[in-house]
Amino acid sequence: MKICIYGAGAIGGYLGVRLAEAGAEVSLVARGAHLAAMRESGLKLLTGDETHVVHPRCTDTAAELGVQDYVIICLKAHSITGTLDAMKPLIGDHTRVVTAVNGIPYWYFYKHGNEFQNVTLESIDPGGRQWKELGPQRAIGCIVYPATELEAPGVIRHVYGDRFPIGEPSxxxxxxxxxxxxxxxxxxxxxxxxxxxxDEIWLKLWGNVCFNPISALTHATLDVIASDPGTRAVAKAMMLEAQAIAERFGVKFRVDVERRIEGARKVGAHKTSMLQDLERGRPMEIDPLVTVVQEMGRLTQIPTPAIDTVLALTAQRAKVAGLY
Known part of the structure; x- marks a missing residue:
């Protein structure tokens, strides 16, 4: 089985080590110091007291790799459109594209049914390029639950989790x-x-839509946001708006909003990915986590006053920092 991991950072690197050890023919697309380190010394995974090292094929030029059985996209969602031309040599007639990204994926309304069938979302897929060039028929959905860190170039630390639920859009x-x-x-x-x-995409997004932007604005960790009465109330208001939109699309939530917030609180003093990006001067995932929910609200004519307010503040915060 030929698998290319496009965007072999923390999550992509973790998958690369595990899949290579399991016997898959894995190749990694990466760049910069991380790519150089992998080429020189292999890709190292630190998990508990164990160290795993593999030596998969690594490149910054996907055209070298040829057609794959599966392309697992582990990029930040806002980066995908800019890589489409480079990704095309990996895609054959039978290649499946696995979207291991945060937020709503480009294929969301493929085989969705009802009046929203085949709608594309401008906030996550400008001009519908992913839909047209990757093709929704190739897509396999994937939700990423593990926490991993790029500890140093070529070195991934696994913090917790091993779940990657997958599914066909149909x-x-x-x-x-x-x-x-x-x-x-x-x-x-x-x-x-x-x-x-x-349903699983929305369950994860349900927390991301509120906790990520609130953390970027306040610099608070999950336990603080979910415990403080003020920020907890803002998070709940945003989540209820998102729930109304999702349910309009037929999504079923297996937990209620209070339980979902409590789950975030119990994670503890964790910095969200958006806060980490802000602190490290990296582009922030605002559109795939927040703007897209606002856009879907417009489609359904469901008002989103709490989301609108927090999104406006977060976007301005990111623009001031040069990260949006």
Whole structure:
């Protein structure tokens, strides 16, 4: 099985080590010092007291790799459109594209049913380029739950988690998605095949839509945001707006809003990815986590006053820092 991981940072590197050890023919697309370190010394994974080192093929030029069975996209969602031309040599007639990204993926309304079928979302897929060039028919959804860190160039530290739920947009249990799930299992990862992948996408996004921007504005960790009465109330208001939108699209939430907030609180003094990006001077994932929910609210004519307010503040904060 030929698997290219496009964007072999912390999560992509973690997957690369695990899948390579399981016998997949893995290649990694990366850049800069991280790529140089992997080429020189291999890719190292630190997990608990164990150290794993693999030597997969690494490049910054995807055209060297040829057509793949699976391309797992581990880029920040706002970076995908700019890489489409470079990604094309990996894509053949039978290649599947696995969207291991935060937020709503480009294929969301493919085989969705109802009046929203085949709608594209400008905030995450400008001009519909991903839809047209990657093709929604190739997509396999994937939700990323593990926490990993790029400790140094070529060195990934696994913090917790091993779940990567996957699923077809149509909900069918296809041979392609079953084969991928089995490969993940051989790699020691949990990749259950879901027949309602959108429900799981929204369950993760439900927290991201509020906790990420609130943390970027306040510099508070999850436990503080979810414990303080003021920020907890703002988060809940945003989540209820998002829930109304998702349910309009047929999504079913398996937990209620209070339980979801409590789950975030119990994570403890964790900095969200958006806060980490702000502190490290990296572009912030505002559009795939927040703007897209606002856009979907406009589609459904559901008002989003709390989301609108927090989004405006967060976007300005990011613009002032030169990160949006």
């Amino acid at each position: 909900g069918e249990i296809s041979a392609d998605v079953t084969r991928l799930s089995e490969m993940f299992a051989r790699a020691g990862l949990q990749a259950p095949v879901l027949d309602r992948i959108r």
